[in-house]
Amino acid sequence: MIAFQLLINALALGAAYALVALGFVLILNATGAVNFAQGDLVMAGGYVAIALAPLLPVPALLLLPLVLLVMAVLGLLLSALAYFPLLARPPSAVFISTIAVGIVLQNGANAIFGAAPRAAPPLLGAGDLALGGIVLSRQSVAIIAVASLLVLVQHLIISRTQFGRALRATAQDREMARAIGIGANAMIAASFALGAALAGAAGLLLANQFFVTPTAGSDLVVKAYIAVAIGGWGSLWGAVAGALLIAVFEVGVSSVLSYTAAAAGLYAALLAILVIRPQGFFGEAAQRRA
Amino acid sequence: MTAPLLAVAGLGVAYGEIAALRDVSLTVGPGEAVALLGANGSGKSSLLRAVMGLVPIAAGSIAVAGREIAALPPERRARLGLGYAPEGRRVFAGMSVDDNLDVACRGGAAERRRRRTSVLALFPQLAEHGSRRAWQLSGGQQQMLAIGRALMTAPSVLLLDEPSLGLSPLLTAQLLARIRTICDGGTAILLAEQNVVQALAICDRAYVLQTGRVVAAGPARDFAQDPTLRRVFLGADPARSG
Numbered sequence: 001m002i003a004f005q006l007l008i009n010a011l012a013l014g015a016a017y018a019l020v021a022l023g024f025v026l027i028l029n030a031t032g033a034v035n036f037a038q039g040d041l042v043m044a045g046g047y048v049a050i051a052l053a054p055l056l057p058v059p060a061l062l063l064l065p066l067v068l069l070v071m072a073v074l075g076l077l078l079s080a081l082a083y084f085p086l087l088a089r090p091p092s093a094v095f096i097s098t099i100a101v102g103i104v105l106q107n108g109a110n111a112i113f114g115a116a117p118r119a120a121p122p123l124l125g126a127g128d129l130a131l132g133g134i135v136l137s138r139q140s141v142a143i144i145a146v147a148s149l150l151v152l153v154q155h156l157i158i159s160r161t162q163f164g165r166a167l168r169a170t171a172q173d174r175e176m177a178r179a180i181g182i183g184a185n186a187m188i189a190a191s192f193a194l195g196a197a198l199a200g201a202a203g204l205l206l207a208n209q210f211f212v213t214p215t216a217g218s219d220l221v222v223k224a225y226i227a228v229a230i231g232g233w234g235s236l237w238g239a240v241a242g243a244l245l246i247a248v249f250e251v252g253v254s255s256v257l258s259y260t261a262a263a264a265g266l267y268a269a270l271l272a273i274l275v276i277r278p279q280g281f282f283g284e285a286a287q288r289r290a
Numbered sequence: 291m292t293a294p295l296l297a298v299a300g301l302g303v304a305y306g307e308i309a310a311l312r313d314v315s316l317t318v319g320p321g322e323a324v325a326l327l328g329a330n331g332s333g334k335s336s337l338l339r340a341v342m343g344l345v346p347i348a349a350g351s352i353a354v355a356g357r358e359i360a361a362l363p364p365e366r367r368a369r370l371g372l373g374y375a376p377e378g379r380r381v382f383a384g385m386s387v388d389d390n391l392d393v394a395c396r397g398g399a400a401e402r403r404r405r406r407t408s409v410l411a412l413f414p415q416l417a418e419h420g421s422r423r424a425w426q427l428s429g430g431q432q433q434m435l436a437i438g439r440a441l442m443t444a445p446s447v448l449l450l451d452e453p454s455l456g457l458s459p460l461l462t463a464q465l466l467a468r469i470r471t472i473c474d475g476g477t478a479i480l481l482a483e484q485n486v487v488q489a490l491a492i493c494d495r496a497y498v499l500q501t502g503r504v505v506a507a508g509p510a511r512d513f514a515q516d517p518t519l520r521r522v523f524l525g526a527d528p529a530r531s532g
Contacts, residue, residue: 162402165385165393172382179342179376180394181368181443 004134006255007248012140012209014247015147019202020220021227021239022154023195029171029234030191031083033094037102039221041078041196045071045203046212047109049120060204061123061146067204068197075196079189102217109214120207143205150201151240154194158236167191171234226270232279293356294319295371295478296341296447301350303333303340303502310336311502314350318447323470323479325489325510328499334482335377337499338449341480342374343367355446369396373445373477377452379436383425387416390424390435394442402442409438412468430461437469447478454485466492490514 020042027035048070052063082097123142128135158164169177170187178184202220203212210216224239227246231238246266253262294317303311311333318324326334339345341352343364352360354370368374382390391409395402410417413434419427424435433453440448450469454462462485470492473479483489490496490510498506498513506513 162392165389168385168389169382169393172384173380175344175364176376176380176382177393178364179344179368179374180439181365181396182393183365 001134005136006251008136008140008144010248010251011244012137012143012147013251014244015144015151016202016205017220017223017227017243017247018240019147019150019198019205021224021231021243022151022236023198023202024221024224025228025231025234025236025239026167026191026198027195028228030167030188031091031094033083033091033098034225035078035098035192035195036095036221037078037082037098037105037217038195038199038224039217039219040102040105041071041074041199041217042203042206042220043109043212043214043217044074044105045200046120046207046216047113047118047203048200049204049207050113050118050212053121059124060121060208061142063121064146064201064204067200071200071203072193072197074200075193076189078196079192083188083192084185102221106214106217113212113214115214117211117213118207119211120204122208123205137209139209143209146201146205150198154198155236157194163190223266226266226273229270229273229278294353295355296480297351297353297356298337298341299351299353301337301340301352302348303336303345304348305345309348309502311340314499314502314504316497316504316507318478318480320446320478321473321476322495323473323481323493325493325496326480326482326499327484327486327489327496327513330484331501332499333502334499335451336502338374338376338451338480338482341367341449342372368443368445371444371446373440373443373448375433375436375440375448375450375453377455377482379429379432381424381427381432381435381439383423385424386421387424387427387435388420390439391442394439396443405442405444409441412441412471413438429456430458430465433457433465434468437472441472441477445477447480448472450479450481450483452482452484454483454488462488487514 020038024035024038045067048067049060049063052066053060056063078101082101083094086093086097122139123146125138127138129138129141158167166177166182167187167190169182170184174184177187223246227242228239230242230245231240249266250262253265296318299315301311301314302309314337316324326337328334336345340347343362347360351358354367354372357370359367359370382393385393388406391406392402395405415431416434416438419431424432427435437450437453453465453469457465466488469479469481481489481493490513493510495508496510496513497504
C-alpha cells in the first residue's frame with residue numbers, strides 16, 4: 001500500500017519534471033543552447049498561478065490555459081532578450097544570458113512576492129481519493145493526468161502538424177529549413193514559447209504540494225539537465241523517461257534514507273552517465289552536446 | 291524574348307580576403323535547363339548558395355522573374371520560387387521521408403498531398419519508404435528526397451548542387467534523366483555538375499566557371515561537340531568522363 005502511494009507521488013513529481021525537461025529539450029533542439037532559465041520559468045509559472053488565484057477564485061486547473069498563455073509570452077520575451085541578440089556569438093554567450101535572465105526572474109519574484117514559500121490552489125480540490133483500500137492524494141492524481149495530457153498534446157503538435165514538422169526541420173538544419181521557405185527565427189521563437197509554457201505548467205502543478213520560493217528553480221533546472229542527459233540529448237521521449245526515473249529514484253531514496261541522500265545519489269548518477277554513456281540511454285545518437 | 295526567371299548580374303562573393311566569385315552574370319529562362327560547369331573550387335556551390343541567400347554577396351544583383359531579391363532572407367527567396375537541393379543532400383535525417391517532403395509545402399493539406407503524389411510519381415523509389423527515417427535511405431534515395439523536397443515548394447527555378455555526387459554511373463544517368471523530366475514539366479533548372487558530358491546532354495545551355503569567373507557560355511550542344519573547349523575549360527578528357 002505504502003509502496004503504491006509512494007509510486008503515485010513519484011509519478012506525479014516525475015510528470016511535472018517531465019514537462020520541465022520537455023521544454024528544456026525543445027529549446028535545446030531549436031537553438032543548440034542550454035536554457036539555464038528553464039527552472040526559473042517553472043518558478044515564474046508557479047507565481048503566475050499564485051498571482052492569478054485571488055483574481056479568479058476557481059480551481060487551479062482552470063487557471064492552466066492562462067498560465068500557459070502568460071508563460072508563452074514570457075518565453076517569447078526570453079528569446080528576444082537572451083537569444084536573438086546573441087545569434088552571432090558562440091553558444092556559451094546564450095548559456096550566460098539565460099543564467100542572467102534566471103537571476104532577474106528570481107529577484108523579480110523576490111521583490112514582488114517575497115522570499116517566504118507560497119502555495120497555489122490545488123488543481124481540483126484538496127483531500128484524498130479512496131479507491132478500494134488505497135488512499136491517493138487528489139492533487140497527485142490530477143498532476144499525473146494534466147501532465148500526461150500536456151505531454152500528449154505536445155507530442156501530437158510536434159509529430160503530426162505542419163507547425164511541428166517545421167519546428168523539427170529547423171532544429172535539425174536551420175539553414176536548410178530556411179532554404180525551403182521556413183521562417184526559422186519564428187520557429188525558434190515558437191520553441192521558446194512552447195518550452196516556457198511547459199515549464200509554467202509544471203510550475204502550476206508543483207505550486208500546491210511543493211510550494212514556490214524565488215529560488216526554487218535552480219534545483220529544477222539541474223533535474224531537467226539530468227533527465228535530458230539520461231534520456232539522450234535531443235530526444236523528447238528520452239527526456240520524459242529520464243524525468244520519471246529521477247522522480248522514482250528521488251522519492252524512493254528519500255523514503256528510505258533522506259532527501260539529501262537522494263540528491264547526492266542523483267548528482268553521482270549524472271556524473272557516472274556523463275562519463276560512461278554521454279549519449280544517454282534512450283534517444284538516437286546525440287547531434288550536439290551542450 | 292521573355293524576361294529570364296533568374297537573372298544574376300555582376301555577382302561577387304568573398305570569404306574574408308578571398309574572392310570566391312567575381313563579376314558573375316548568368317540567366318535562366320523559362321523552361322530552360324542550364325548547366326553550371328567547372329572544376330572543384332571554381333565557385334559553383336558559392337554561386338548557388340549566394341542565389342539562395344545562404345552566403346552574403348559583396349556585389350551584384352539577383353532577380354527572380356524581374357524582382358530584385360538580393361536583400362531578402364533565404365526563406366523569402368524560397369517562397370518567391372527558388373528551389374534548392376544542396377550539395378551533400380542535407381535531408382532532415384531524423385524525420386520520415388513523408389515529413390521531409392511535407393514540411394517544404396506551404397499550402398494546405400490537400401495541396402501537400404497533391405504535390406507529394408507528383409513527387410512520388412517522379413521518384414517511385416521513395417514511395418515505398420514514406421515512413422522511414424531519411425538517414426536510413428541509400429545515397430541515391432536521399433538525393434531524390436532532397437530534390438523532391440525542393441519540388442514540394444513548387445519552385446519556378448530549381449537550383450541543384452552536384453546531385454550526382456557519390457552516385458554510381460547508372461544512378462547518375464537515371465537521376466539526370468529525371469532532372470530533364472522536371473525541366474520538361476515546366477520547372478527551370480540551374481544544375482551545378484562535375485559530370486560534364488552527362489550534364490551537357492540534358493541541358494540547353496551551359497556556363498563554365500573558373501576560379502570564380504564565367505570563362506565560357508553558350509549552347510550545351512556547342513560544348514558537347516567541341517573537345518577543345520572541354521579540355522581547356524573543364525579539364526575533362528572526353529574518353530574518360532562519359
